[in-house]
Amino acid sequence: MTTHEERATRALSDLEELVALGPRFHGTSGIHDAERLLVGWLVGMGARVRTQEVRTPGWDPGASSSLRVTAPLERAVPAWPMLWSGPATGVVRGRVHAVGVQGLWGDSMVWTKFAVTDADGALVAYLHARDGGPAAPQPLPAGSDTSVPHLALGHIDGLSLSEWLADGITVEVELACESAHAGEAVSRNVIVDVPAAGPQDRGRVLVSGHYDTFFNTPGAYDNGSGTIALVHLVRQLMTQPPSRPVTVVLTTAEEWHLAGSRHYVEQMTAKDGEELDxxxxxxxxxRGDFMEVFAGPETFEREFLAVLGAYAAENRPDLRVQSRFPPTxxxxxxAFYAAGLPVAFYTFNDLHRLHQPEDLPNPGIAANIAWSVPLLTHLVEVLPRADRVPSQSLSIPF
Ligand SMILES: [Zn+2]
Structure with a gap:
């Protein structure tokens, strides 16, 4: 019997080993190093492991990017290129104008958008200010003008721009951005099929978590944490086989518009989909005790919240749960929900560290990994087969 403390200690050391590899950005050596580490761990447990190549259009953030306000005062502003941003030619100077709002991931995030124009009034860049927290890059939605730079800034810097502009003050910036579209990017989903013990009369459960990161972060929270939880789940299921077959998919390129999970879904047959519970x-x-849940269809959201609530009442009465429907x-x-499959997702949000260079391991993350492993084992066992949903399309640029 492994105690919570033992699981947390193991989670922290495994997370540290993964994070030590550096950013795990799709198409870079970091994601390939992570794949080797994960496959090594899983094969060492006796698991049957396969990989699935995921190819997307390539993109390179470039060696550096910068943003500086030059009027009404001089100030460097932390900024990152958004995924799919185009390059600037040298240092670009221009005047800032309010445009409106920028939806990301549908309306999951609504940011503030500014245009930068040169002396002739031609557009030279876009600036995107986050709805809360420090500057953090995100992928640009389909239809964005990716021939020009798009820089992500933090919430407070966006407020400064908005307030100056609202007061009629001229705002000028200079920026550099070396990001560019570049060939093709390749990495792999890592997949483990764990057979069921006993009679094969139950459907299959798929458990996913992405192991890639954005280019600027070692990604302990996002999503080294889920990765380690799934690796430890496989270890648990290899020693105590589940009563239904389980497929664990460590996806790549989640940060690239869900490219890994979308590819996985595209490779599924109708029979594969039908077999999934x-x-x-x-x-x-x-870290912390605040869990957010997205689950659908609504009948499955209800089942999931009931099972989670009963489980937490036993061993974590201080857990706070907030559900959001439909799942964003x-x-x-x-990717699975758009394909018509029932899904449940959970996170312990730490949004201030999302896509940050300092997203490093800590004991609070390790504790929630350790708590998640028996929870996932329980969910795999007891959640009933869920209803299907109508399929939908995702607005994705490739
Ligand atoms: Zn993530």
């Missing part, structure tokens, strides 16, 4: 997705096990499309469950 439901999909569980884990992304971002930050900003993480991997979106």
């Amino acid at each position: 439901f999909v569980l997705n884990v992304d971002g096990l930050g 499309c900003g993480t991997d469950q979106g």
Whole structure:
């Protein structure tokens, strides 16, 4: 019998080993190093492991990018290129104008958008200010003008721009951005099929979590945490086989518009989909006791919340749960839900560390990984087969 403390200690050391590899950005050596580490761990447990290549249009953030306000005062502003941003030619100077709002992942996030124009009034860049917290890059939605730079800024810096503009003050910036579209990017989903013990009369459960990160972060919370939880879930299921077959999918390129999970879904046959009882997705096990759940259809949201509530009443009475319906499309469950499959997703949000260089391991993350492993084992066992949903399309640029 493994105690929670033993599981948390193991989670922290495994997370540290994964994070030590650096950013795990799709198409870079970091994601390939992570794949090797994960496959090594899983094969060492005696698991049957396969990989699935995921190819997307390539994109390179470039060696550096910068943003500086030059009027009404001089100030460097932290900024990152958004995924799919185009490059600037040298240092670009221009005047800032309010445009409106910027939806990301549908309306999962609504940011503030500014245009930068040169002396001739031609557009030279877009600035996107986050709805809360420090600057954090996100992928641009389909239809964005990716021939020009798009820089992500933090919430407070966006407020400064908005207030100056609202007061009629001229705001000028200079910026540099080396990001560019570049060939093709490749990495792999890592998949483990765990057979069921006993009679094969139950459907299959798919448990997913992405192991890639954005280019600027070692991604302990997002989503080294879910990755380690799933690796430990496989270890648990290998020693105590589940009563239904389980497929664990460590997806790549989640940060690239769910490319890994979308590819997985595209490779599924109609029979594969029919066999699945439901999909569980884990992304971002930050610290604390506040869990957010996205599950659908509504009948499955109800089942999931009931099972989770009863489980938490036994061993974590201080857990606070907030559910959101319908599930948003900003993480991997979106690819499965769009394909008509029932999904449940949970996270312990730590949004201030999302896509930050300092998203490093800590004991609070390790505690929520350790707590998640028996929870996932329980969900795999007891959640009933869920209803299907109508399929929908995702607004994705490739
Ligand atoms: Zn994530």
